[in-house]
Amino acid sequence: EDLGEETNYPDVEKTVKKFPSLRPVGIVFKTYILAEDSLNQSLFIIDQHAAHERVMYERYLEDFRDEKINIQQLLAPEIIELSRVEINKAKDNLKYFQAVGFDIEVFGDNSLILRGIPMIFGKPDGVNLFVEILDELENKLPGPYETRVHKIIKLACTSAIKAGDSVGFQEMQALFNQLAKCENPFTCPHGRPTIIEMTKRELEKKFLRIQ
Amino acid sequence: EDLGEETNYPDVEKTVKKFPSLRPVGIVFKTYILAEDSLNQSLFIIDQHAAHERVMYERYLEDFRDEKINIQQLLAPEIIELSRVEINKAKDNLKYFQAVGFDIEVFGDNSLILRGIPMIFGKPDGVNLFVEILDELENKLPGPYETRVHKIIKLACTSAIKAGDSVGFQEMQALFNQLAKCENPFTCPHGRPTIIEMTKRELEKKFLRIQ
Known part of the structure; x- marks a missing residue:
């Protein structure tokens, strides 16, 4: 559950030590x-x-923001088979996934091909990361381009880090x-x-x- | 400040593990x-x-309770000089101090001689321990013998352990x-x-x- 939207981007000035000791x-x-x-x-x-x-x-x-999203290419590209609902959701949001660092394309009727994932996640399971985000996603992301990208980034962070x-x-x-x-x-x-x-x-x- | 009297003595049965892990x-x-x-x-x-x-x-x-109060003898007995008020307080309560493991006697008009302290305190400064307890003590301890002894023990523990x-x-x-x-x-x-x-x-x- 999302307790609040946050659309502020971090400031360049980040030198304040909030927990000094x-x-x-x-x-x-x-x-x-x-x-x-x-x-x-x-x-x-x-x-x-x-x-x-x-x-x-x-x-x-x-x-x-700095257009520095880096992609790590997978050694072997992976085919992701999806249900009809999932594939439609994925197609609707493909450009947002691409914008945040997923190197992904439609591949046939019910599948995608994943060639790379955002560098920031180190070595996660690329397919699972993608599918987890997709599952959490509403069918059609609302709002302007940046808000949608922002939403995917938020979901990506949730999925990538384990307690x-x-x-x-x-x-x-x-x-x-x-x-x-x-x-x-x-x-x-x-x-x-x-x-x-x-x-x-x-x-x-x-x-x-x-x- | 004393937040509550406690006159229960510990049970012999003490095997219950209250914090198991x-x-x-x-x-x-x-x-x-x-x-x-x-x-x-x-x-x-x-x-x-x-x-x-x-x-x-x-x-x-x-x-x-088990009459197992052990005294550690000081290598050199110490003379404790006291004010008139203090010496009177000490004299009034001498037998309680002795009961809890202070090997102490009146020595002249304004002083005591301390030869030993309760074993339980390891290596504290015997004179300071005694004087700290004396300072905390009301002039005349109320109640029966055991309650008075109990009171001194309580004060002794406070003095002996540092935060x-x-x-x-x-x-x-x-x-x-x-x-x-x-x-x-x-x-x-x-x-x-x-x-x-x-x-x-x-x-x-x-x-x-x-x-």
């Missing part, structure tokens, strides 16, 4: 990174999935640094929170150390 | 240990000071194990919480992963 402490439930901000005296809980999604999303959008992945301390620190450079670091592209703050003061109250 | 994750603000209970799907935040106080307190009480001490992962795990064996693991001897639970479900709600 975040130290990763560890991860619980393979999902929530715990971090201490010793400067501002807060405990932060970060949803690694939502945070990574935000980072990927802004990077993707920026590449798109539950193991993340090391260096990766946590890198994620914080990337998140700090984001335009909107506090929500994922779908409007869910990426980070929750619990101040030292709140903790002290809970533990009755202060009134 | 607590895994230490790390510490924030040099005070709060974060731990994951993967079995019950909860994040626990533990006040290391309050928790250690609880553990020390129950161990101390148990030793007292802000560095604690390693092995020590965290040991603290969890000791706390799990406590009669009343969820509060310190003064009634403050030792441990706060945040369920995975609560986290999911905060992050809007579930409604």
Whole structure:
């Protein structure tokens, strides 16, 4: 579910350090990174999935805006067989998929040929990534060209990043640094929170150390 | 401030595992240990000071009940000079101090001689420990013998354990194990919480992963 449209593109100016001194402490439930901000005296809980999604999303959008979408060519092109409904949906949105880095063409009546996927996703399963986005897509994307492209990018980020992945301390620190450079670091592209703050003061109250 | 009297002595039966699968994750603000209970799907935040106080307190009480209070003799006995008010307070409560493991006697008009301290405190500064407890003490302890002894034990535990001490992962795990064996693991001897639970479900709600 999409909790809010976001059509702002990230600013060029991204140097503001939003989490100046975040130290990763560890991860619980393979999902929530715990971090201490010793400067501002807060405990932060970060949803690694939502945070990574935000980072990927802004990077993707920026590449798109700068016309720097890179495609990684698959070693062997893949034929994707689709249902009639799916193939129509795919045909209707083909140019948007192409715009965001899917090297894809109609191939016969019920199938597509996938030759490349957006570079930003590293080494995902290209066919699955495409089909997952297609499944999430409404039949006909509304709005102007950029909004439609934007929608596909949002779905692409959701599909590409998994919760539950193991993340090391260096990766946590890198994620914080990337998140700090984001335009909107506090929500994922779908409007869910990426980070929750619990101040030292709140903790002290809970533990009755202060009134 | 004392948030509640507790006169129950710990049971002999202490085998109930109250935190069966607590895994230490790390510490924030040099005070709060974060731990994951993967079995019950909860994040626990533990006040290391309050928790250690609880553990020390129950161990101390148990030793007292079993008449196993051990004294560590100081290498060199120490003379403690006191004000008139302090010396009177000390004299009034001397037998309670002795009962809980302070080897102490009146020595002249304004001073005491300290020869030993309770074994349970490892290597603290004996004189400071004694004076801190004395300062916290009301002039004349109320109630029957055991209640008075109990009061001194409570004060002794407060004085002996510092917040802000560095604690390693092995020590965290040991603290969890000791706390799990406590009669009343969820509060310190003064009634403050030792441990706060945040369920995975609560986290999911905060992050809007579930409604």
